[in-house]
Amino acid sequence: MSNAHTSATTTFGDRAARFARNYYIYFVLVAVVALLSLANLDRFDLFERGNFLNPNNIINILRVSAPLLTLAGAFTLLMVSGYIDLSVGSAMSLSAVVYALLAINGTPFLAAFLITMVVGAGLGSINGFLVVRLKITPVIATLITLSLFKGVALLLVEDGVSAIKSGGGLKMPSWFNDYGREGVLLSLPAAFWVAVLVTAVLVIAQNRTLLGKYAAATGGNPTAAKLSGINTGKVVFLLYVIVGVTAALAGIARSSFMSLGDPLSGDGMELTAILVVLLGGTAFSGGEGRVLRSFIGALIIMALTVGMLTLVPAYYQTLVLGTALLAAAASNHLVSRKEAGS
Amino acid sequence: MTAQPTPVLQVEGLTKDFPGVRAVDDVSFSIERSTIHCLVGENGAGKSTLVKMLTGALRPTSGTMTVSGAPYEPHNPNDARRGGIATLFQELHVVDQLTVQENLTLGMERSRFGFLVSSDLDDRVVGTLAAIEPSIDPSARVSSLSVAQKQIVEIARAASSGASVIIMDEPTAALSEREVERLFAVIRRLRETDVTVIYISHKLDEIFELGDAVTVLRDGRHIATRPLSQVAGPPELIEMMIGRAVLQNYTPRTTVSEETVLTADGLTNDLLKDVSFHIKRGEVVGFYGLVGAGKTEIARALFAADKVAGSIEFNGRPVGRSPKDAIRSGIALVPEERRTQGLFTSLSVRRNISVMNTRKLSSSGVFRSADEKAAAIEYVRKLSIATDSIEKYAEKLSGGNQQKVVLAKCLFADADLLLLDEPTRGVDVGAKTEIYDIIRRLADSGTSVAVFSSELEEVLGICDRIFLLVSGSLAEEVKNGPDADAAHILNVVTGGERRAAP
Numbered sequence: 001m002s003n004a005h006t007s008a009t010t011t012f013g014d015r016a017a018r019f020a021r022n023y024y025i026y027f028v029l030v031a032v033v034a035l036l037s038l039a040n041l042d043r044f045d046l047f048e049r050g051n052f053l054n055p056n057n058i059i060n061i062l063r064v065s066a067p068l069l070t071l072a073g074a075f076t077l078l079m080v081s082g083y084i085d086l087s088v089g090s091a092m093s094l095s096a097v098v099y100a101l102l103a104i105n106g107t108p109f110l111a112a113f114l115i116t117m118v119v120g121a122g123l124g125s126i127n128g129f130l131v132v133r134l135k136i137t138p139v140i141a142t143l144i145t146l147s148l149f150k151g152v153a154l155l156l157v158e159d160g161v162s163a164i165k166s167g168g169g170l171k172m173p174s175w176f177n178d179y180g181r182e183g184v185l186l187s188l189p190a191a192f193w194v195a196v197l198v199t200a201v202l203v204i205a206q207n208r209t210l211l212g213k214y215a216a217a218t219g220g221n222p223t224a225a226k227l228s229g230i231n232t233g234k235v236v237f238l239l240y241v242i243v244g245v246t247a248a249l250a251g252i253a254r255s256s257f258m259s260l261g262d263p264l265s266g267d268g269m270e271l272t273a274i275l276v277v278l279l280g281g282t283a284f285s286g287g288e289g290r291v292l293r294s295f296i297g298a299l300i301i302m303a304l305t306v307g308m309l310t311l312v313p314a315y316y317q318t319l320v321l322g323t324a325l326l327a328a329a330a331s332n333h334l335v336s337r338k339e340a341g342s
Numbered sequence: 343m344t345a346q347p348t349p350v351l352q353v354e355g356l357t358k359d360f361p362g363v364r365a366v367d368d369v370s371f372s373i374e375r376s377t378i379h380c381l382v383g384e385n386g387a388g389k390s391t392l393v394k395m396l397t398g399a400l401r402p403t404s405g406t407m408t409v410s411g412a413p414y415e416p417h418n419p420n421d422a423r424r425g426g427i428a429t430l431f432q433e434l435h436v437v438d439q440l441t442v443q444e445n446l447t448l449g450m451e452r453s454r455f456g457f458l459v460s461s462d463l464d465d466r467v468v469g470t471l472a473a474i475e476p477s478i479d480p481s482a483r484v485s486s487l488s489v490a491q492k493q494i495v496e497i498a499r500a501a502s503s504g505a506s507v508i509i510m511d512e513p514t515a516a517l518s519e520r521e522v523e524r525l526f527a528v529i530r531r532l533r534e535t536d537v538t539v540i541y542i543s544h545k546l547d548e549i550f551e552l553g554d555a556v557t558v559l560r561d562g563r564h565i566a567t568r569p570l571s572q573v574a575g576p577p578e579l580i581e582m583m584i585g586r587a588v589l590q591n592y593t594p595r596t597t598v599s600e601e602t603v604l605t606a607d608g609l610t611n612d613l614l615k616d617v618s619f620h621i622k623r624g625e626v627v628g629f630y631g632l633v634g635a636g637k638t639e640i641a642r643a644l645f646a647a648d649k650v651a652g653s654i655e656f657n658g659r660p661v662g663r664s665p666k667d668a669i670r671s672g673i674a675l676v677p678e679e680r681r682t683q684g685l686f687t688s689l690s691v692r693r694n695i696s697v698m699n700t701r702k703l704s705s706s707g708v709f710r711s712a713d714e715k716a717a718a719i720e721y722v723r724k725l726s727i728a729t730d731s732i733e734k735y736a737e738k739l740s741g742g743n744q745q746k747v748v749l750a751k752c753l754f755a756d757a758d759l760l761l762l763d764e765p766t767r768g769v770d771v772g773a774k775t776e777i778y779d780i781i782r783r784l785a786d787s788g789t790s791v792a793v794f795s796s797e798l799e800e801v802l803g804i805c806d807r808i809f810l811l812v813s814g815s816l817a818e819e820v821k822n823g824p825d826a827d828a829a830h831i832l833n834v835v836t837g838g839e840r841r842a843a844p
Contacts, residue, residue: 209456217437217448224435228449229420287439 025280025296032300036307052307059187063257065302066180067092067250068272069195072280072294073202074246075273077212078239081232082219082286083131085240086142088247088273090149091123092266095251097153100164100261103176116248123149124244128237146270153263164261172259180256191253198246202291215239219286268318271325276301278328348411350375350538351396351427351507356405358391365391367562368405373507373555375410378529378539380549380570383559384583385797389542392559393509396540397429398422410506428500429509434492438485443468445484446499470502471495473535474528490521494528501537508532509540514548515634526552544632546576546836558582580832584798592803592822597786599623604759604790606644608652613639613814617652621759626781626791628805628822630798631835635811637794638678641761644668644792645675656759669698674752678763678794680741684748687737691729692718694736694747698755721750725780742773749780760784763794778804798828810834 037052071088078085095116102112123145130141157164166172180191206212217225218232225232250269255261280297282289308317349372358366366388373379383389394400396407398416407414409425416422419429436445446467452459468480475494484492493513500508510529514522529539529552543549549556550570556579558565565582573579601623609617613636621627629637643650646661646668654661661668665675677683686694696703696714703714718732725746729739736747745765752760762781766774781804785791795801801808801822808820810831817834820826 208458210451210453210458211456213440213444213448213451213458216439220437220439221435224437225448227419227435229423230449287437 025293025300028279029296029300029303032303032307036303055187057306059183061302061306062188062192063181064306065298066189066191066195066253066257067266067269068276068298068302069192069295070198070250070253071243071246071269071273072276072298073199073291074239074243076277076280076282076289076291076294077202077206077215078236078243079277079282079284080206080219080286080289081215081236081239082222083138083236083239084142084274085124085127085243086139086270087123087127087145087149088243088250089266089269090146090153091120091244091247092251092254092269093263094123094149094153094156095120095248096255096265097156097164097251097261097263099248099252100172100176100255101156104164104166104170104172104261106173109173109175109179113252116252117245120244120246120248120251121241122244123247124241125237127244128240131240132233132237150263150267157261157263163263163265165259176256177259178256180253180258191256194249194253198249199291199295202242206291211235211238216287219283219288221287268321271321272301275321275325275328278325284329347375349373350410351414351540352408353392354406354408356392356395356407357403358388358395358400359403365562366395366402369559369562369564370405371557371564371567373538373540373557375506375538376533376536377554378533378541378552380553380556381540381542381559382544382546382549382556382579382583386561387559387583388562389559390511391562393429393511393540393542396422396427396509423503423505426504426506427509428503428505428507430493430496430500430511430513432511432513432515434489434496436484436492436495438483440484441480442471442478442482442484442487442495443480445495446471446480446502448499450503467498467502471498474498474501474531475524488521490517490524493517493525497528497532501532501535505537507538507540509542511542512544512633513541514543514545522548544836546579546833548837549579550576560585576833576836577829580829580836584828584832592805592826594823595626595782595785595806597788598625598806599788603657604644605655606640606652607654609640609643609654610651611639611643611648614643614650615813615815617811617814617816619809619816619819621790621792623790624785624788625807626785626793626805628801628808629792629794629811630801630808630831631796631811633796634813635835636814637796637811638763639814640811641675641677641763641792641794644759644761645673647675669755669757672756672758673761674698674755674757674759675761676745676748676752676763676765678767680744680748680767681737684751685736685744688735690733690735691722691727691739691747692732695721695750695754698751702754702756717754721754725750725753726776740773742769742777745769745773745777746780749777753784757789759790759792761792761794764796765793766795766797766800798831802826802828802831812837 033052075085075088098119099112099116102115127142127145130136130145131138179189181189184190185193214225214230214235217228217230218235222232251266254265258265276297277289277294278284279300280290280293282294308320352372354370356366356369357364369392381389391400395402398418398421409427414425416425422429437448440448443464447463450463452461452463471478471480474497478487478491478494484495487495497508513525517525532539541553553570555567555569556573557567558579560583599622602620603623604621606620607618617636617640629640631637639648642648644654644661645665646663647665656671656673659671661671661673681687686697692714695718700709703710703717715732722729722732727743727746727750729743736744739747766777769777781791781793793801793805805822808822808831809816810818810820812835820831
């Protein structure tokens with residue numbers, strides 16, 4: 001009886017809450033950038049002395065951000081559907097090694113690029129198979145593949161060498177570095193623009209395609225989705241494949257930036273990705289989340305990471321990441337509980 | 343001779359066998375197009391089995407179904423939907439995170455290369471919603487709607503998916519009175535748009551207010567299908583539901599003492615309204631009412647599992663503030679959901695029996711396995727639990743034996759007051775009788791028992807006094823005996839008396 005009237009009209013409080021949920025991430029970005037540019041940034045010597053907002057510094061941050069920016073959107077859609085992929089870091093490492101191996105053995109750029117993407121799709125479909133067909137809990141299934149993919153990446157690197165790089169008669173082709181470092185537009189490299197392109201495609205996918213809507217329905221209420229005739233298994237499988245492809249693109253970006261194929265280069269990426277997605281307001285329980293907000297979340301995390309490199313000793317950084325994750329998860333939980341109650 | 347219009351749904355000789363029971367027995371009836379057709383029967387009459395066959399969740403053992411004259415053999419809910427039959431389940435199947443309109447088109451979207459394209463579908467679903475409930479904004483997020491509004495969204499979805507029959511299973515269980523009125527208006531508007539509604543409810547006043555025709559089932563058999571205008575009133579319907587006489591094997595017991603063990607005074611919470619009663623030592627009392635009348639709420643309040651206003655005194659002292667306190671003071675609860683709340687299905691019979699009272703089996707923190715074993719063997723024998731070993735996992739037992747294990751667990755905890763919530767649900771007839779025997783023996787030995795049940799036969803069979811619950815209030819107290827009037831009891835709990843009284 002009491003709730004018969006309340007839901008018909010939206011109160012000012014409701015609208016304010018929705019506004020805050022939709023746009024807070026942009027305020028956070030502005031605040032973080034403002035704070036970092038106020039700090040004593042003579043110490044930004046990693047890249048360039050001077051202010052945080054120095055164009056060269058910005059360009060450097062965006063260059064190293066490319067892998068995370070590439071990954072964030074697809075990871076968001078997967079979490080919106082209520083699933084998770086802990087193997088993204090290993091998939092990224094393995095892709096980086098494959099790409100470097102292809103390049104150092106004389107494969108042309110475009111062929112190496114496409115083959116690595118296919119490998120990424122294959123890794124994603126392994127996850128999809130384990131989760132959708134064998135019905136293994138996503139966390140367990142992708143923990144298993146985290147270990148498997150990393151194991152294969154380590155095997156591909158010869159004994160006694162820590163990574164695929166020039167030496168021993170083989171030499172990286174000169175183009176290898178360009179993709180991740182050489183400015184092509186606004187002094188930013190192709191890897192960054194690919195990340196922007198991937199995000200744009202996924203924003204459209206989320207808003208305008210069946211996949212985007214079905215991901216939200218699958219994560220929001222799986223039973224309702226199934227009863228509506230949606231093949232939720234197919235939706236989830238496809239999302240794992242997309243995450244695999246973006247992990248491969250992230251691996252290419254990382255290995256190109258570092259000029260080597262490092263089998264450990266993606267370590268910890270799954271945690272950063274989760275942090276980014278939670279920061280962007282994606283619900284852990286599924287159904288809720290926006291690709292674009294995760295992209296902004298990734299920018300925030302990268303700005304903070306670069307800031308941390310100079311302001312916080314290296315051995316504190318993992319602890320800081322963990323604390324940030326805890327804060328993001330706790331606030332996420334509070335928000336979803338509040339929404340469930342309203 | 344006028345041509346008979348084809349019925350929208352017709353079932354012929356429909357039968358469903360489960361191991362050991364025939365749940366639906368040779369049922370034949372038909373439903374006229376654009377009517378509101380009510381389906382009534384006591385618990386266990388076969389209503390839900392019949393509905394499951396209509397929705398494709400179960401396959402009939404024999405018999406046929408036809409929809410608008412065409413054979414209808416659904417294998418799953420999607421088949422049913424394609425066949426023109428949609429179901430509104432008690433739990434809501436909407437996606438909170440999507441808008442109303444997105445929910446209405448879910449699964450029916452038009453697309454080109456995976457891209458959503460706008461089509462007449464959007465106009466149609468919005469039109470359907472506006473026709474049955476104009477106050478809901480199609481662009482609102484479903485999470486902002488009330489339960490009643492979500493239900494209407496689901497009805498609109500079923501209607502716009504082209505369903506000619508919508509089955510509604512107790513749709514008013516979670517609604518307030520005003521929301522019920524609104525739902526009824528929606529259902530009547532549906533009928534005008536050529537949709538047939540199969541309406542399942544225990545509330546007979548609703549049936550007489552809303553229905554065009556009624557089908558009565560009893561013990562899996564079809565009793566009657568009639569226009570409601572040809573049913574004299576709730577008493578006649580009740581008579582059809584329960585038959586001549588309810589099987590009564592209750593004999594007044596002499597071992598009830600005059601000493602009061604539990605006094606509840608003015609229990610009030612979200613659902614309960616000022617409920618007061620007392621229970622004597624060695625007495626079996628029954629709480630009888632429909633789903634949502636407050637049975638489980640009273641049980642949980644007595645067990646201190648839920649907060650409730652009012653006072654509960656047990657053996658002269660207030661019960662504590664948690665189930666732990668309740669157990670210590672001698673109250674044990676056998677919950678309704680045996681498998682999820684009462685039993686550790688992945689533990690052995692032995693460890694299930696001891697789990698509520700490990701204190702009794704340990705000295706200074708050291709556990710005495712030998713005593714545990716002895717206790718388990720004793721209770722398996724006492725309650726004749728059919729298991730080949732006390733080490734057998736509880737999940738391997740039949741429903742009746744599982745329930746006995748839960749009882750044993752409570753007895754081992756030295757309970758003075760046993761709260762049994764639907765003690766024989768999902769239990770076969772033989773085990774039912776044994777559980778009733780156990781309850782009587784316990785009461786004879788001085789334990790008080792409260793049975794919370796939605797089966798009239800059960801409370802009339804074993805309880806000394808029966809409290810009738812209607813929408814959270816204690817409507818009446820009935821002393822059991824040869825002259826207890828089953829029809830009167832049913833009339834009270836189904837709301838027949840409520841409408842009569844001011």
